[in-house]
Amino acid sequence: MIFYSNWRSLAAYRVRVALAMKQIPHEVVTIDMLGGEHQGAAFTAVNPQGVIPALRTSDGQVLVQSLAILEYLEEIRPTPALLPPDPAGRARVRGLALIHAADSHPLLVPRVRAHLQKDAGLDDAAVQRWVDRALHSGLDAIEKLLAHSPETGQFCHGDQPTMADITLTSHLLAMGFFRCDASAYPTANRIAQNCERLEAFSNSHPLKQPGAPAQ
Numbered sequence: 444m445i446f447y448s449n450w451r452s453l454a455a456y457r458v459r460v461a462l463a464m465k466q467i468p469h470e471v472v473t474i475d476m477l478g479g480e481h482q483g484a485a486f487t488a489v490n491p492q493g494v495i496p497a498l499r500t501s502d503g504q505v506l507v508q509s510l511a512i513l514e515y516l517e518e519i520r521p522t523p524a525l526l527p528p529d530p531a532g533r534a535r536v537r538g539l540a541l542i543h544a545a546d547s548h549p550l551l552v553p554r555v556r557a558h559l560q561k562d563a564g565l566d567d568a569a570v571q572r573w574v575d576r577a578l579h580s581g582l583d584a585i586e587k588l589l590a591h592s593p594e595t596g597q598f599c600h601g602d603q604p605t606m607a608d609i610t611l612t613s614h615l616l617a618m619g620f621f622r623c624d625a626s627a628y629p630t631a632n633r634i635a636q637n638c639e640r641l642e643a644f645s646n647s648h649p650l651k652q653p654g655a656p657a658q
């Protein structure tokens with residue numbers, strides 16, 4: 444498998460954690476996102492959307508969208524499971540994951556921030572308020588869903604990490620990147636600390652990847 448990645452991409456982080464949890468061998472191809480390589484002809488021939496990540500399977504098919512890739516990895520390598528066994532549990536985990544991956548994160552990807560600045564004329568402070576709002580509104584909901592459910596355990600769903608923990612840690616990494624205060628979310632922070640104790644999560648941290656700055 445070939446994993447097209449970049450240290451700073453949170454969507455790539457989500458796939459990186461899943462590959463590590465399931466110990467799936469793969470080659471990493473780093474795309475220079477800050478240098479615009481994701482929009483160049485070579486990479487858009489791989490992923491026409493020009494976004495990271497993409498995964499080329501061992502039989503040559505290219506998969507896009509981090510959550511679709513996670514579902515694929517789950518199907519080809521069911522253990523350790525990223526989804527619980529029961530339908531309601533799977534829907535709960537997918538729901539938590541989608542708050543981050545479908546509602547919050549898409550509002551703050553580089554192309555959206557660039558559009559807000561260049562086309563909508565927002566200054567840096569206004570873009571920061573936009574990002575703060577996207578991240579806080581998502582995490583407010585996630586925190587309530589976690590804190591008020593008997594299904595929540597050491598991790599978002601029970602005592603084993605699932606897809607929801609991958610997206611929760613992705614959300615908290617985004618809060619760190621954008622210097623948003625995440626101290627008001629005790630359940631989310633407790634679970635993220637449990638994730639951080641697992642090598643699949645800690646080794647996948649963006650700042651530990653090739654090309655990342657020291658801090």
Ligand SMILES: N[C@@H](CCC(=O)N[C@@H](CS)C(=O)NCC(=O)O)C(=O)O
Pocket residue numbers: 451452453454455476481493494495496507508509510544549552553554555
């Ligand atoms: N929903 C997509 C998001 C993909 C995405 O937007 N990736 C970002 C990096 S996290 C990217 O490549 N952005 C390039 C840009 O916005 O120009 C997924 O989950 O895979």
